[in-house]
Amino acid sequence: MTKDKASELGTEILSYCGRCKIPLNHLIHSVTKTGKPDRCECQTCGALHKYRNPDKPVKPRGKAGPKKEKVSIETLWKEAVAAAGENATPYAMSGNFAEGELMDHSTFGKGVVQTLINHTKIKVIFQDAEKILVQNR
Numbered sequence: 279m280t281k282d283k284a285s286e287l288g289t290e291i292l293s294y295c296g297r298c299k300i301p302l303n304h305l306i307h308s309v310t311k312t313g314k315p316d317r318c319e320c321q322t323c324g325a326l327h328k329y330r331n332p333d334k335p336v337k338p339r340g341k342a343g344p345k346k347e348k349v350s351i352e353t354l355w356k357e358a359v360a361a362a363g364e365n366a367t368p369y370a371m372s373g374n375f376a377e378g379e380l381m382d383h384s385t386f387g388k389g390v391v392q393t394l395i396n397h398t399k400i401k402v403i404f405q406d407a408e409k410i411l412v413q414n415r
């Protein structure tokens with residue numbers, strides 16, 4: 279038998295207790311219109327308070343910072359290019375690149391060396407992707 283997930287008055291639910299500072303069993307005293315627990319009573323300290331999802335840590339008061347958007351590779355690339363300066367070295371497999379160096383690749387365009395993987399491999403960020411290129415060949 280499948281039980282409706284809607285919370286019922288008087289049933290026990292795990293809620294974060296602001297007084298006990300830990301998730302504890304609470305008795306549901308009221309539910310919201312959407313069937314979610316609203317007020318509940320801590321079975322440990324007896325406090326009556328709003329239900330708090332125990333899985334979500336309580337956020338500190340005040341405004342939450344702006345939502346972190348996923349930084350696109352293009353944004354990273356732009357920043358890297360801006361930081362790398364003006365002079366792009368034309369890419370060649372025989373080249374020897376340094377971290378942070380700006381390069382000009384015949385296919386991918388401008389790129390900035392992100393990591394020196396080893397003597398012959400470098401990771402370079404281009405406008406739409408990071409690529410592993412060879413050097414010192």
Ligand SMILES: [Zn+2]
Pocket residue numbers: 295296297298299302320321322323324325
């Ligand atoms: Zn409590």
